Amino acid sequence: MRLAALGLSHETNTFSRVPADFEQFAQGGLARGDEVVREYRDSNATMAGFLEAADRFGVEVVPLIMARTGPIGTITKDAFDRIVGEMLEGLRERGPWDGVLLAQHGAAVSEEHPDVDGEVAARVRALVGPDVPIGMAIDMHANVSRAMIEHTTATVVYRTNPHLDPRQRALECAEIIVRTIRGEVRPAQALEMPPLVINIVKQFTGEEPMLGVVGDVEAALARPGMLSASAAEGYPYADVAEMGMSFLAVHDGDQRAARTAARWMAERAWERREQFVGDTPSPEEALKRAAAAPSGPVVLMDVGDNIGGGSSADSTVILETAMRLGIRGLLQTLFDPQAVLACVAAGVGAEVTLAVGGKTDGLHGRPVTVTGRVRVISDGKFEDPTPTHGGFRFFDGGTTVVLETTDDHTLVLESRRVGNVSLEQMYAVGVRPERKRIVVAKGVISPRPAYAPIASEIILVNTPGVTTSDLSFFTFNRRRRPLYPFEPAATYAPSS
Ligand SMILES: [Zn+2]
Numbered sequence: 001m002r003l004a005a006l007g008l009s010h011e012t013n014t015f016s017r018v019p020a021d022f023e024q025f026a027q028g029g030l031a032r033g034d035e036v037v038r039e040y041r042d043s044n045a046t047m048a049g050f051l052e053a054a055d056r057f058g059v060e061v062v063p064l065i066m067a068r069t070g071p072i073g074t075i076t077k078d079a080f081d082r083i084v085g086e087m088l089e090g091l092r093e094r095g096p097w098d099g100v101l102l103a104q105h106g107a108a109v110s111e112e113h114p115d116v117d118g119e120v121a122a123r124v125r126a127l128v129g130p131d132v133p134i135g136m137a138i139d140m141h142a143n144v145s146r147a148m149i150e151h152t153t154a155t156v157v158y159r160t161n162p163h164l165d166p167r168q169r170a171l172e173c174a175e176i177i178v179r180t181i182r183g184e185v186r187p188a189q190a191l192e193m194p195p196l197v198i199n200i201v202k203q204f205t206g207e208e209p210m211l212g213v214v215g216d217v218e219a220a221l222a223r224p225g226m227l228s229a230s231a232a233e234g235y236p237y238a239d240v241a242e243m244g245m246s247f248l249a250v251h252d253g254d255q256r257a258a259r260t261a262a263r264w265m266a267e268r269a270w271e272r273r274e275q276f277v278g279d280t281p282s283p284e285e286a287l288k289r290a291a292a293a294p295s296g297p298v299v300l301m302d303v304g305d306n307i308g309g310g311s312s313a314d315s316t317v318i319l320e321t322a323m324r325l326g327i328r329g330l331l332q333t334l335f336d337p338q339a340v341l342a343c344v345a346a347g348v349g350a351e352v353t354l355a356v357g358g359k360t361d362g363l364h365g366r367p368v369t370v371t372g373r374v375r376v377i378s379d380g381k382f383e384d385p386t387p388t389h390g391g392f393r394f395f396d397g398g399t400t401v402v403l404e405t406t407d408d409h410t411l412v413l414e415s416r417r418v419g420n421v422s423l424e425q426m427y428a429v430g431v432r433p434e435r436k437r438i439v440v441a442k443g444v445i446s447p448r449p450a451y452a453p454i455a456s457e458i459i460l461v462n463t464p465g466v467t468t469s470d471l472s473f474f475t476f477n478r479r480r481r482p483l484y485p486f487e488p489a490a491t492y493a494p495s496s
Pocket of ligand 1: 139140141163
């Protein structure tokens with residue numbers, strides 16, 4: 001038995017101004033054949049699960065191509081044509097196949113195709129014909145479309161955020177496809193799309209409301225004959241018709257049972273829709289709460305400047321608010337190569353007065369003038385062998401400077417945009433975040449594995465920016481209407 005494994009994985013922030021062109025994929029995000037094996041075999045990514053399926057189920061899995069890049073803007077027509085062209089060419093030339101395994105993200109948008117994942121599934125289906133099973137494993141942030149379900153045999157979604165189970169889910173997907181080929185099961189899929197958006201600040205699966213949603217998925221999965229059950233949180237920064245939550249069930253042979261299970265999960269979520277609305281405090285409220293906390297460090301998540309979500313990494317909103325309120329003892333990073341150069345020119349030990357941060361665009365606060373002493377100058381490289389969100393190990397912030405301001409803030413100024421996903425980012429420049437009163441982490445979920453163990457409390461902060469939790473900040477042209485909570489009176493009638 002011979003299966004092809006391939007994918008184009010992208011989470012497209014259609015509000016980002018940085019296009020996902022071919023070059024972005026080529027820079028480290030494009031692997032073919034043996035490169036796919038080398039890059040993914042020992043990782044926890046979707047592709048790793050597909051590769052593992054070979055040994056696990058005694059089949060041949062042929063990796064063709066895997067293309068991915070960070071969550072930036074819309075995929076250019078050129079990049080789509082070249083990558084999808086190569087995917088189809090590989091399938092055509094190296095076939096025939098008993099099955100196909102697709103490692104997609106599920107929230108990809110190109111200039112031509114608002115539903116890239118559905119388009120890829122449709123083209124693969126057209127190429128291999130109706131009798132070859134196609135499995136697709138996707139991210140929990142997928143905006144799942146009808147086309148994705150129509151053109152695949154079984155689609156499986158991650159069940160954790162932060163994403164710790166892509167490999168497991170991919171293996172589950174591959175197992176369904178292998179068993180289908182062997183004639184052991186006959187997958188019947190159903191998708192339910194209530195008009196519901198879950199705010200990014202409510203998406204952590206370790207606590208409510210998502211804990212309950214995942215519980216429902218597991219309950220649906222326990223029903224007799226169920227092969228898979230999923231809840232996709234959706235990706236709200238993509239202006240597409242499918243944007244929002246979706247519920248997916250795959251049953252062995254019984255379309256009606258799949259439909260009933262998907263609908264049950266959707267209805268359960270819809271009943272508690274008010275819990276999915278963002279209710280995060282303003283920077284001022286969050287800082288006052290942090291300053292009044294009996295012990296530190298209180299970690300403030302700068303949601304609007306979520307570096308992993310495609311943001312500028314130089315938001316000064318929380319810093320400026322702290323200075324205005326007279327709150328001291330803040331630690332945070334700022335992307336500011338200009339300020340780094342000025343500090344390097346002044347030298348270690350020098351006192352400088354300069355404007356920091358807020359320089360990329362007009363969306364993440366203004367440059368803030370501070371006076372302080374240059375404590376450390378470093379090359380900005382650091383390494384973290386422990387699991388980080390996304391599984392990366394080596395980091396490079398470029399030339400990095402630690403500036404201690406006269407009002408007791410510690411600013412780590414960097415020349416490259418690096419997410420706050422590892423404490424080593426701080427240790428490498430001699431800063432001990434656990435000794436600080438207030439730490440700003442730019443992100444929503446990804447800083448958790450690093451910062452939760454040292455935080456006395458974590459507060460998600462409603463800051464402005466391209467990844468803000470305040471969705472009224474964006475103009476949506478293509479989303480469904482009505483959609484809760486944009487239209488609070490939205491109603492939901494399950495499909496029949
Ligand atoms: Zn995701």
